[in-house]
Amino acid sequence: MWKSAVRNYSIKNLPYESRPTNLYNPVRSAFNIKPKTTQGLIYNPPASAPSLKDTPRAFIPQNDPRLTVLADKFKTYTAEELADMPIIYAHKKEYNLTPEIVQEIITLRQEDPEKWSVSKLAQKFNIEPSKVNILTGCSVAKQQKVLAELETVKKAWNETTRRARKDRVRRKQMWLRGEF
Amino acid sequence: MISYINYFVSYTNTPGSCRTPNLRKVFQIQTLQKLEIRSFPFTTPNIAPVMLRLLLRNSRLAPRRLPATTRITVASYNTAQLDTSLGPKYDSITDYGSYRNSVFTHRLPESTALQSPQLAALHSRLRLPQEYTFSTLSQALNMDKFGGLANNFGLSTLGKTFLSYYISEHLLLKYPRLPMPVHNAAVDAYMGVEVLAEIGRSWGIEVDRSSKLDKALAKEPEFLQYGRLRYLSERSKELKAEETGVHELSAEELQTMNNSTHQFVHRETEAFASSVRAIIGGIYTHCGEEATKTFIHSHILSRKVPLQEMFQFSRPTMELARVCEKLGLEDPLEIRLIAETGRLSSHAIFMAGAFVGKEKLGEGVGSSLGEAKTRAVVNALISYYMYSPISAEGTEIKLPSEEKYQFEGIVGTGDVAI
Numbered sequence: 121m122w123k124s125a126v127r128n129y130s131i132k133n134l135p136y137e138s139r140p141t142n143l144y145n146p147v148r149s150a151f152n153i154k155p156k157t158t159q160g161l162i163y164n165p166p167a168s169a170p171s172l173k174d175t176p177r178a179f180i181p182q183n184d185p186r187l188t189v190l191a192d193k194f195k196t197y198t199a200e201e202l203a204d205m206p207i208i209y210a211h212k213k214e215y216n217l218t219p220e221i222v223q224e225i226i227t228l229r230q231e232d233p234e235k236w237s238v239s240k241l242a243q244k245f246n247i248e249p250s251k252v253n254i255l256t257g258c259s260v261a262k263q264q265k266v267l268a269e270l271e272t273v274k275k276a277w278n279e280t281t282r283r284a285r286k287d288r289v290r291r292k293q294m295w296l297r298g299e300f
Numbered sequence: 301m302i303s304y305i306n307y308f309v310s311y312t313n314t315p316g317s318c319r320t321p322n323l324r325k326v327f328q329i330q331t332l333q334k335l336e337i338r339s340f341p342f343t344t345p346n347i348a349p350v351m352l353r354l355l356l357r358n359s360r361l362a363p364r365r366l367p368a369t370t371r372i373t374v375a376s377y378n379t380a381q382l383d384t385s386l387g388p389k390y391d392s393i394t395d396y397g398s399y400r401n402s403v404f405t406h407r408l409p410e411s412t413a414l415q416s417p418q419l420a421a422l423h424s425r426l427r428l429p430q431e432y433t434f435s436t437l438s439q440a441l442n443m444d445k446f447g448g449l450a451n452n453f454g455l456s457t458l459g460k461t462f463l464s465y466y467i468s469e470h471l472l473l474k475y476p477r478l479p480m481p482v483h484n485a486a487v488d489a490y491m492g493v494e495v496l497a498e499i500g501r502s503w504g505i506e507v508d509r510s511s512k513l514d515k516a517l518a519k520e521p522e523f524l525q526y527g528r529l530r531y532l533s534e535r536s537k538e539l540k541a542e543e544t545g546v547h548e549l550s551a552e553e554l555q556t557m558n559n560s561t562h563q564f565v566h567r568e569t570e571a572f573a574s575s576v577r578a579i580i581g582g583i584y585t586h587c588g589e590e591a592t593k594t595f596i597h598s599h600i601l602s603r604k605v606p607l608q609e610m611f612q613f614s615r616p617t618m619e620l621a622r623v624c625e626k627l628g629l630e631d632p633l634e635i636r637l638i639a640e641t642g643r644l645s646s647h648a649i650f651m652a653g654a655f656v657g658k659e660k661l662g663e664g665v666g667s668s669l670g671e672a673k674t675r676a677v678v679n680a681l682i683s684y685y686m687y688s689p690i691s692a693e694g695t696e697i698k699l700p701s702e703e704k705y706q707f708e709g710i711v712g713t714g715d716v717a718i
Contacts, residue, residue: 170663172608172683178629178659179684181710185692197658205636208652208669211621212632295666295674296613298682 172298214247221245222255229256380457386445405450408435408526418506418527425504426579431586440578441505443531443571456574458581462589463491466596469699475607476712477685482610489605493565493573499599500572505529507568511537531571593701608682615718616677622716623684624656631657635673638663652676 139146146152177194180187225245228236229252238256242249277285294300382388387402413419413434423437440452467490471483478486489495508528510518514537515525549557549564556565584592613619621633639651652672653663662683664675689709691697697708 169665169679172662172679172686173688175683175687176659176661176680178624178627178656178661179687181687181689183710184689185694186690189694195660197655197660202636202655202658205638205653205655207634208637209617209635209673210632211617211634292674293612295671296616296678297611298608298675298678 217247217251225252225255233259233262380461383445383453386451386453401453403445405448407450408438410435412523413438413526415521415523416527418524422503422505422527428583429587429591432582433586436582436586437579438526440582441527441529441575443529443574444533447530452574452578452581455578455581455585457577458584459577459579460491460581462580462584462592463577463596463600466593466701467491467601469701470601472712473697473699473709474688475686476689476710477687478607478712479611479685479715482607482685485610486605486607489610490600490603493569495603496573496576497569498572500529500576503576505572505575507571508532509537513538529571529575531567589701608686611678611682611685613678613681616674616681619716619718620654620661620677620681620684622718623681624661626713626716629656633661635676637669637672654680 175186177187225241229238229241238249238252241252241256245252274282383401385403389400389402390396391398410433416434416438419434419437423432423434428437436455439450440455442449442451445451445453464487467487471478471486475483506528508525508530509532510520511534514520550567552570553564553567556570558564580592580595583595617633617635624633634655636653636655637650638653640649642648643650648667649665650667650669650672651663651665652669652675654661654676662676662678662680664672664677664679666672666675689697691708698705
């Protein structure tokens with residue numbers, strides 16, 4: 121299987137070309153226009169992440185002079201630009217739960233917690249799993265059972281897996297500190 | 301009678317190794333040092349080294365529980381505390397001008413202090429004004445309470461008060477939205493004991509380590525000692541031959557011991573820090589408040605403290621949603637994918653942005669969607685908390701200690717509950 125994926129020729133057999141030869145001649149071409157240098161100082165910083173000290177407009181208080189002085193420097197995104205950027209997470213508030221639905225969720229979960237798991241209830245009533253969790257609460261016995269199962273799974277890990285899992289936790293902590 | 305003495309056994313034999321203004325580094329060193337405490341009995345100090353070796357090999361005694369072993373907290377910077385060993389007396393507890401220490405002391409004559417080359421060097425190195433007398437500078441370096449000479453306790457308290465005022469003023473006005481834990485960490489990074497001690501060392505303050513006998517044998521002039529930092533007792537100066545990596549904890553060090561990290565403030569560190577505070581207190585005594593402020597701004601507040609590296613969030617997305625709610629932003633918080641490359645490769649890169657309506661709050665880059673999202677939210681939160689107001693002319697805002705002060709900027713509205 122591996123053989124088919126790896127190339128079966130050596131690059132040493134291929135002819136060497138420093139630049140691709142084609143009809144276009146970069147030296148004699150009429151399109152080879154010399155760049156015209158700008159006189160004086162220019163501002164052309166390298167591409168980089170925005171500075172955290174530049175407060176976004178939404179966070180600037182009303183009495184700050186930056187709101188008026190830098191008014192045209194702040195970027196406002198158009199609807200087309202926003203449409204190009206798909207939403208990966210949205211914080212939305214829904215108030216579609218009624219006391220009857222809440223009671224039904226609780227009874228279903230209490231009757232058969234194995235059958236009516238949190239995710240299944242969330243799917244059935246079209247609400248977020250975290251809300252189901254808050255409504256039904258978690259039983260200590262169930263929590264301990266799940267944790268015990270997790271412990272047995274962890275015991276089966278070899279040294280490499282354990283180290284990789286530990287590194288993953290540490291990397292997540294670095295995201296939360298804004299570190300690289 | 302068996303006396304129990306707590307020994308501090310350190311396998312890294314540099315007790316002052318955590319001298320760095322970078323706060324995170326200090327924390328890392330604190331956790332990295334492998335320290336161990338054991339307590340053991342012995343009767344006379346002469347057999348201590350032998351006993352130590354024997355006991356370290358054989359005994360497995362549990363560390364003794366010590367009462368009141370709390371580390372100095374940031375809150376204590378703002379409060380002046382009485383030193384009961386100096387016998388303080390006062391007419392009325394609120395009449396601060398009437399506070400006097402009843403221990404007999406006399407001030408070093410200026411003529412003696414002027415002879416000390418170390419004092420002259422330190423005076424000119426710090427560019428202290430002419431009014432700052434050499435005897436006060438010598439007093440600022442004296443930690444010895446009962447040697448007969450005036451000590452630096454009062455000057456140090458005075459300096460601490462000014463430091464805590466100007467540093468809090470700087471942080472509260474320049475960064476009004478800083479959360480309390482970050483504010484405390486920043487105060488610690490500006491005027492923590494380790495940081496001030498490091499400043500003192502960089503000023504070239506020397507420690508008086510030679511005993512009276514050594515001084516007599518070396519025919520050292522008496523005035524030389526007045527330019528050095530005096531905190532060691534005569535006994536500890538004589539007991540020079542300490543076991544490598546073994547350090548006997550004094551009562552003051554035990555007070556600062558943190559049981560969870562096994563970290564303490566070394567007496568030398570505390571002595572250096574107190575001398576720096578006392579020198580600042582001396583500037584106020586001789587030259588007034590304006591000179592003190594200039595000195596603190598040029599020596600303490602000019603140090604780089606990376607505030608944005610002091611944040612650690614637990615649930616950033618929820619926190620940002622609460623912040624937006626608190627600011628009254630109408631549109632909901634949305635995390636959008638701005639760009640991506642190599643999604644199906646092993647080294648994918650995603651760029652996410654935190655948006656509220658048509659405004660971007662922050663963006664972050666990561667190798668997974670989750671990482672990019674978290675980093676975008678964390679960056680948005682840091683840029684919210686690190687907001688710094690400017691004046692109407694676009695310059696830095698005025699501080700309350702400046703003349704003709706009028707309030708500018710904002711008052712922080714506190715943290716959000718998550």
